[in-house]
Amino acid sequence: MSEHKDDGRMAETATIEPSVNEGRRRFLAGSAALGAAGMAGVAGVTGTGTLVRSQSAQAASESGDASIHVAPGQLDSYYGFWSSGQTGEVRVFGVPSMRELTRIPVFNRCSATGWGQTNESLAVLGENAKWQNGDLHHIHMSYTDGKYDGRYLYMNDKANTRVARVRLDIMRCDKMVHIPNAHGIHGLRVQKAPKTGYVFANGEMIVPLPNDGRDLDDPSQYWSVFTGIDGESMEIKWQVWVDGNLDNTNCDYSGRFAISTCYNAERGVVLAEKMRLERDWVVVFDIPAIERAVENGDYVTFGDSDIPVVDGRGEDNPFTRYIPVPKNPHGINASPDGNYLIANGKLSPTCTVIDARKLPDLFDDKIELRDVVAAEPELGLGPLHTTFDGRGNAYTTLFIDSQVVKWNVAEAIRHYAGDDVSYIRQKLDVHYQPGHLNASLAETAEADGRWLVVLSKFSKDRFLPSGPLHPENDQLVDISGDEMKLVHDGPTFAEPHDCILCRPDQVSPAKIYDRDDPYWSQARQWAEEDDITLETDSKVVRHGNRVRVYLTAVAPQYSMSEFRVRQGDEVTVIVTNLDKIEDLSHGFSIINYGINMEVNPQQTSSVTFTADRAGVYWYYCSWFCHALHMEMAGRMLVDPA
Template identity: 65%
Template sequence: MSDHQDTLQNLGRRLFLRNTAMTSAAGVAGASLIGGLGGASLLSSRHAEAASANGVNIAPGELDEYYGFWSGGHSGEVRVLGVPSMRELMRIPVFNTDSATGWGITNESRRILGDSARFLNGDSHHPHISMTDGRYDGKYLFINDKANTRVARIRLDVMKTDRITTIPNVQAIHGLRLQKVPHTKYVFCNGELPIPQVNDGRDLDSPEDYWTMFNAVDAESMDVAWQVIVDGNLDNTDADYTGRFVGATCYNSEKGMTLAETMRNERDWVVVFDVEAIEAAVSAGDYKTLGDSSVPVLDGRKGSAFTRYIPVPKNPHGLNTTPDGKYFIANGKLSPTVTIIAIDKLPDLFNDNIEPRDTVVGEPELGLGPLHTTFDGRGNGYTTLFIDSQVAKWNIEDAIRHYNGEDVTYLRQKLDVHYQPGHNHASLTESRDADGKWLVVLSKFSKDRFLPVGPLRPENDQLIDISGEEMKLIHDGPTYAEPHDCILVRADQINPLKVWQRDDPFFADTVAMAKADGVNLEQESKVIRDGNKVRVYMTSIAPTFGLTEFRVKQGDEVTVVVTNLDRVEDLTHGFCVVNHGVQMEIGPQQTASVTFTADRAGVHWYYCNWFCHAMHMEMTGRMLVEPA
């Protein structure tokens, strides 16, 4: 590493660009652009003034108090927002292909995607952050893909997906939550749609032989630890604060194959799983496997020691645990009620000392279409009412007293939201630290809230201040392709790296390949030919690649490995080969690689596609492809 680079190591990108721009005529334009920020700040200050009038004042250059992680819905990604400003900070590709970063294109990302790299779609739903002793530890974020039955893990130090697991024996992973204590050992996830077991063409026309499963994924290895077969289907889920119990809603106890069939029963249920009993059975070898999968499968259908089925009003949806660890809240959807289940009664239920409905200690009526409940840590729940387009604030203990016959009012307020809200999420609400400051409501329709953009309209995320006695709507924000759910964590609970570590496991396989080829990635740029396989190693340091040309033969399989030697924070390089569908991001001190076929003879330029320097446009090179 040069002395110049050591000097720049602790400089920010803006200062680096300003200084380098002054060394060339092109830098005049760069300096003017940076100087032009003063004019832009006038607009920003007006916006900040307007926001301040609504109770939010995050001025330009100021940082938000919370990170918000939004599921990207049908895009298959995760979006990172600052809260309360609601400014989008980053998009993390997960189940999608992303040309900006090269996700789904680079060798590193395709190794993580594994066999599922063949899928071009994803439907990400429920983002949740790992915990230690019921508090967010900022290590991982997990999210599910309903479309292709996958669960992914994102490392929050680099904001990159590092593992993706396909769940066997089930279809459509929907509800996902994490074990809270003593730490996130398991990621719990529900298979929503029943299928034949084994699903190899047998029992196609016998829905009575369709089943689904509750699944536990080891949070560190990302292997599926065990599965539990259940009656009916599974929707949403959440875990308690003892580490023993997990609850999940079932909206199709009938195992109906049509809409009408799923609505026959007057009650469906919440399934409660005894994790300790399941672990003991797995440890004792008391399980079976199905098909080609080696995952332990246990029978949790009615009568099992591993489960209990608590009847609740028909077609429930969300299942949420109160921050004090006392209750599961099951949301009615087709009933105007939510059901309060006392977690401290569950040991007696599993000992058969009480009946399943004896665990229900409240069933307040809130309005039409309750879907999800979140909490402020002060004893209040906030429930979205899909049909009423409202959020209902209600007091949990007063609802229990009312259920016991006392003449008390549990409803505190109803606030109109726009329109048809699904998930909602309050700051720190899934942890012991729920602080009752902000509530995000994710509404499925926007209708007249924004400028019209054709038949496909944006959806609407709304920010609500819940710090006082009354909820106050602060912000409307259009969003694309059903973000579905989000989670809010204090900014100090996340500690992202500013520059990649050279020994990072994210690109360890690529480093090992270079070592086998005898290449020092930090010092060398060279071409290795192995038959018709060519490996091109090059460094990048603003504003040049280590190789400005390389030569291959038509039909060669070409792997390009780029190592970014810059140490300057935010100084990302890119590598793009024109007309080859090859593009990737290489962050400071990162190594990235991509493999493609040089199928056309001729001159093919490559260039840096992430702006990195005043001479960025000149950061190019040529791939010279000789005819076969």
């Protein structure tokens, strides 16, 4: 192994645009106007649905500033998609109200929806069903020409080395893949242009390759890998063998390069070993060069995996370049104009501004590694992540200082070149120890500089005590003017790690399912085998000790008030919701069998279990659907063996 050394428009104060209200939403909007005056004088009552409002937010409301107020019946200006850390789900918020809209189970078991239990979810999980926990760190949307296109969300599981995809039309996970050779997927990003082709995933921890028991006590043989996944098929296309521990990753706006921060240049396995050198790296990956090598067969494979792995270690290879940067860089963020990539120092008070336009020259060996560095502004203690407002300003979290610093990229570059200019615009106290942050549309070419979300790791004295495990603190900051203004605190559980914000017109969620949706293709196949029409037939079909029960649901009843099986039977219950009214979801739960699943309008859901106990077991609708909801039930009669 070779050793490596050494925009121009201003946004007005953000306001909420009127939304188009239909049906009961129009009624609610009208009644909200009458109720607003009555609530105006009640301290702390704003009608936004937020959990906690900071004093500055309260003052803004009382002064008549409506920029953070979303009245009952009105809609938010942005979707926010939050990772959830150790709970393994995606959380969906409205911004600026910060109202939680839904949760999308991914790497977790969900007793509300049946995720991890239904046949449909088990088909997505595949071999991954053996893990019932997950650490969902990063979440990113698919792109077309550098803009969000609303097709998919992609996310990683650090705990179990997985990458998953969520379909945004139904907001349900539809693909999941375990990554061989890697150990703990941390950084994850998707190709921005011309259209999301690859999803890139960093293997963080170094391990032997293959990790099958060899070289346990020889850390000199420990490595990490960078993985390219096809965003459409979710098939792993290739991997790159690299030096050090890969941390966060990003992509340029040309589609050619991916860029990862990389710590532990020493390749140590204990803390002291990882801290010997003064610098680590930003690793740049040349995607076309990797593709050519794979096409030409210039790769190796490890163990039982047939994934092509190209050797990107050291200085003398066509696939990677290792740019020396200050110790232990963390986040890597691309400016909306596509010109710069900013590596955040973590253990250095600086960020490193890399000129993305010079990366081709780096791979053509026309310039030296550090020639791509345009600036290294000193910002404060513990810079972790940076975001942008589309007006030339960057915003960086300072973990140790508990601040967000606003700074001007162009002036930082001038200062680095020797001009006596001040690039820092403002520092704002946040509460406390901020990690990720993201501004509205800041990870696209359409950054609009209206809202900034700061995900603070500690909350300490901000909320009512809730035991030794304190909540995290999501904070909303107005960045539409010259100064940052903190307008909202929101406690949240179990360390949300990252988030993105997009406009509602960039996402088109379905209101009810399409009956031709492939999500329940297995149930369709069973129905074909049993000469059943899912939408019209109710029947118990026996195949030896395997039983299929076909039900339909129309509020307030199931199509069969009872079905009979034998003790020891493997039972599959297939339920189709025939209601066509949006919001009219049903559930199917069997008492004392641990069975519960969602069945949304026009959806088919199924679950398989063993009827291991004789007796009467009621099944019922678990989603309140009708005035006679409590009566929507039936009996599973289990005859003794």
